[in-house]
Amino acid sequence: MNLDEAKEKFVQTWGGLGAQWGINKTMAQLHALLFISAESLSTEDIMETLQISRGNVNMNVRELIDWGLVQRVNKTGNRKDYYLAEKDVWKIAKLIVRERKKRELEPIISLLVELGKPEGDKNSQEYKSFVESMTQLKNFSETINNSVERMIKADENWLGNLFLSMLKK
Amino acid sequence: MNLDEAKEKFVQTWGGLGAQWGINKTMAQLHALLFISAESLSTEDIMETLQISRGNVNMNVRELIDWGLVQRVNKTGNRKDYYLAEKDVWKIAKLIVRERKKRELEPIISLLVELGKPEGDKNSQEYKSFVESMTQLKNFSETINNSVERMIKADENWLGNLFLSMLKK
DNA sequence: ATTTATTTTCATTTTTTTTTGAAAAATCAA
DNA sequence: TTGATTTTTCAAAAAAAAATGAAAATAAAT
Structure with a gap:
């Protein structure tokens, strides 16, 4: 198994796990993705990686922010929002x-x-x-x-x- | 609030709670009902109280038995199965x-x-x-x-x- | 062995939850 | 203020989960 496959498997499994605990599968996958990302990710990054719609990313990211698990960050010289997860x-x-x-x-x-x-x-x-x-x-x-x-x-x-x-x- | 209303409210709320933890709402309600019942209940008792079908009772009771939270008991002079929950x-x-x-x-x-x-x-x-x-x-x-x-x-x-x-x- | 009572199964239906995507709103720059 | 970019909302569509109910299977009684 190479690194990308390992990442993919982690995100998928974490999503399934979340579902068993009453957490929206996409929200759990999104959290997994941000958790293993050293860099913050944009909405587009997430849409592409998880193959989900813009609206879906927006709703689930907001929920993760509500839980305090993710924060919004801004990159200089760039208007977009980026998202960064707590790593500890x-x-x-x-x-x-x-x-x-x-x-x-x-x-x-x-x-x-x-x-x-x-x-x-x-x-x-x-x-x-x-x-x-x-x-x-x-x-x-x-x-x-x-x-x-x-x-x-x-x-x-x-x-x-x-x-x-x-x-x- | 009288006793029956209190029982009803407990069962309903427990069901909603269970749903937030990834537990089938009916399973959680059924567990709540058995938990507050001093006597063991038959499938018919449960069907009537929760207003659900026989098949639904059967599936969810089996799941509760799998978890070890409920056991089957038999009453003498009676062919039916009765269900009794752990109370501690x-x-x-x-x-x-x-x-x-x-x-x-x-x-x-x-x-x-x-x-x-x-x-x-x-x-x-x-x-x-x-x-x-x-x-x-x-x-x-x-x-x-x-x-x-x-x-x-x-x-x-x-x-x-x-x-x-x-x-x- | 046959009838009767009871439980279990599972294809279909219903309900609930999740996702989409385009329009509206917000944000920022010039 | 206008226009470009980005985010948010939410009605409608799609997907997933749960419930039904009748038939099949099982178990008990006669």
């Missing part, structure tokens, strides 16, 4: 964890609080069982949420340090 | 982590090993940059993989203990 894998992990926490974990907790005290016969088995489930899940979610929050606020390299410390123990 | 949230988390590790993390690592040494001019900037990316990602993936493996093999309550210990530190 631990920083990438942190950005993703932070974003999913905000978008998904926090809303779950709000929901579970809301569902914690429904009206109904509080002595029925059915009622007790439901409330117990919600409580368990809320405790779980809060534990994860607090831990993630603490880790994000701590050292830039929290995730690395966490796993290293666990391996040494 | 930490055990659920463990089952999901274990399965995603096996299905996704391990294949990534194989890929990264394969892509680590492509043919090409080993002195070019482009070559060095790609190999460096693959190496970083492989190290990251292996750290996560080893940690997860260690945790799964350890205490049944590894994940809980992990986060508790982090909070105390």
